[in-house]
Amino acid sequence: MRAMQVYMDLSADIDEQGRITWRNDLKGEHIVNTKTRILSMDSIQAVRFGIAQGVAQTKEELAKAMGLTEWVEVGHAADEYQQEFRRNVGTAQVRINELFARMNAAINAAGSAPNQREYDRQISQALRFLNEIRSWLRRAPSLVEYTGLTPDVLREIERDIRDMTRGGQRGGGGGRPGL
Helix, strand or coil: CHHHCCCCCEEEEECCCCCEEEECCCCCCEEEECCCCCCCCCHHHHHHCCCCCCCCCCHHHHHHHCCCCCCCCCCHHHHHHHHHHHHHHHHHHHHHHHHHHHHHHHHHHHHCCCCHHHHHHHHHHHHHHHHHHHHHHHHCCHHHHHHCCCHHHHHHHHHHHHHHHHHCCCCCCCCCCCC
């Protein structure tokens, strides 16, 4: 509901059959929200205005209100696993960002390397950082979509770095700019 995201007037009419008609003004029979606040409701109001189907005091009442005949409660071990998973994804995200910055720094350093040996060393480091990024993405595959570092993108980055190797150091530095 938009009024739960932005400040806005909201009212509603409830007919004899219990059908609710929402209005984006204060002309309805029931004033639900004013534009001076973000909408929030308690459980009784949520049922009254059709946002919720019922109120439950116990797990059994909740299951009944949700139309469930059975349910599985997640225990401590599953909760620990989920917390560890989220921590690992967070760590992976931080490490990937660090490695990407280090990879770009190595590429830039190669571009201004004073000699071929230093150029090759920096290119080698950039490829090593790229492989570490791949490793972290295998451990946290959900980050592939989030970061946009798909296998195709990583192959393109690797191809660009390897093209730098084939081109070698160009005249006293130069090389390609960072990615």
